[in-house]
Amino acid sequence: MNSAVALPLDRADLTISAAGGSLVRRTVLPSGIRVLSERMPGAASASVGFWVAVGSRDEQPATYGSTHFLEHLLFKGTDSRSALDIAVAFDEVGGEHNALTAKEHTCYYAKVRDRDLLMAVSVLADMFANSRIDPEDFETERGVILEELAMADDDPADVAAERFFETVFGDHDLGRPIGGTVSSIRGVTRDEVWHHYRKNYRAQDLVITVAGAVDHDELVAAVEVALTAAGWNLDEEAVPVERRVGSQATIVSGNRLSVTPRTTEQANVFLGVPGFAASADERWPLAVLTNVLGGGMSSRLFQEIRERRGLAYSVHSFASSYSDAGVFGMYAGCTPARLGDVAQLMQAEFMRMADDGITRDELRRAKGQLAGAAALALEDSDARMSRLGRAELTMGEFIDLDESLRRLEQVTVERVLDVARTLAAAPLAIAAVGPVEAASVAPLIDASAAA
CATH class of the missing domain: 3.30.830.10 (Metalloenzyme, LuxS/M16 peptidase-like)
Structure with a gap:
């Protein structure tokens, strides 16, 4: 490959021969789901991520921290798997699984042996599309997140970093703390987080990426099977959500x-x-x-x-x-x-x-x-x-x-x-x-x- 390759949202299939002999493939399903894979020669494992372009900057003032809250809740169980079932699925194969919330995206990811990739796709798809967000689990996790905020507040370097971003960005939405505040986490309701989930976790929002030992066609088929089993109707056609505007914003710092x-x-x-x-x-x-x-x-x-x-x-x-x-x-x-x-x-x-x-x-x-x-x-x-x-x-x-x-x-x-x-x-x-x-x-x- 000698130059950048554009990823237009209206192109269904794309194949790229990348450096080092790896093969990158991309499929945009009629439902709007985007699936990208990179096959790495000689790999015996694979890493998979389920992404949405929703982060802390996209929250409403009354629900700051709800994106991170939701990230926690998707591990608490679905209609077909308990929280323990999700944990056991990865632990019993020696895999790793976790999630991250950033300012502009959220990702649920796992790393497993090649033989366990389809299992990982199935579990992550179920978590992503079929989370219960049970009211009792919601209150339990509220306490966990408050403990996480307290832990971060005990780390002066973390506190300084948060204050630095607030100081640089002023009132810009990139200046918000990703985890929210103690008051916003205490105040947010289950219905508000549920609305955030239903609004932003749709087929046209979902990007799935896999790198390592992966067969792209098998991956796409597994994604369709897993999300259909989780309750999504993939026959409904949709256009992938537009990417954020990439032009440089004017940043007005507040108290410097x-x-x-x-x-x-x-x-x-x-x-x-x-x-x-x-x-x-x-x-x-x-x-x-x-x-x-x-x-x-x-x-x-x-x-x-x-x-x-x-x-x-x-x-x-x-x-x-x-x-x-x-x-x-x-x-x-x-x-x-x-x-x-x-x-x-x-x-x-x-x-x-x-x-x-x-x-x-x-x-x-x-x-x-x-x-x-x-x-x-x-x-x-x-x-x-x-x-x-x-x-x-x-x-x-x-x-x-x-x-x-x-x-x-x-x-x-x-x-x-x-x-x-x-x-x-x-x-x-x-x-x-x-x-x-x-x-x-x-x-x-x-x-x-x-x-």
Whole structure:
């Protein structure tokens, strides 16, 4: 494959010969269900995911956290399987199964030996299409989710991350916490979550991706059998739901500084700015920039803050992208008394990159590290299954390893400099958690506003 392959919603069948001898196939059923598979040569297992393009950003104010709540509830049983039956089905074959809720999607997934793939499809289909959401189970799981929120609230790094996204995105729906809040989880009703389920878990919303030892035709047939058994009428024709608009949204940050006092041994701090949408051309030079600044042990942040000065154990940079927006950030955990110095050094390294760019040696090293990491990640069927999901739900195109590496190789120091300057011109946001004062980092906000 030499270029990206579009995934139009109105094309019923598509076959792609991808890098490394893998075969990608895609079928859009008349009911609107999309099934994608990637057959990996030599694989003896398979990873399967049932996806919907519904995440925390799609919730109503009164039901924040309902998407994550629903994710929990689909494991609690169907008309034909109890919660124990679901657990036993995977445990007795040594398989793995779980789910994740993100800001723009939810995925129920499993990994099993090749011989057990059709079982996994059957169980996940039943969970997805035939969940009871029993009122008693609902109340039990409410308590579980409140415990999960309490556990996250005990982790200062998690709290800082949540405050950081809220600070960067302001009132934008990407700033919401994925799990909701204690008050929203306590207040949401079973009927509200049931409505959320019935509205968004339909055939035209469903994307199924499988990677590993898989026969596509057998997979499609198994999907149809399993969902029909779960009660869906697949004879009803429907068009797959449209993908989210991919144009860059305007992000208006709210309060750009968030400090949460906590009695902890370390202070956790995030600095960052709004970034780029997932489909933006800038994502390739952004990957290089992120790697050079704080992507590994040879990165600028690691060398300056940890190796030369010994001010922190953990320090790195990161970038997250969504359909219409993104975020670029830096993180460090350090002694509270050093927070101001560490934050200042992080910002200084970031601005130095915007002023002077990166060197050709840094570009070469970053390309090597990113290319190697991408190739190694795709040794895992989980990664390939997730790549198919993102391609179908968000990107609308499939890009294999060869094409990714080709685009990465086209990145120049000039393109990285342009991206760095664009990011540096955006409003800086800071979120810190620990026994610290806002005054220790506020000057960085003031300096950014003045610039």
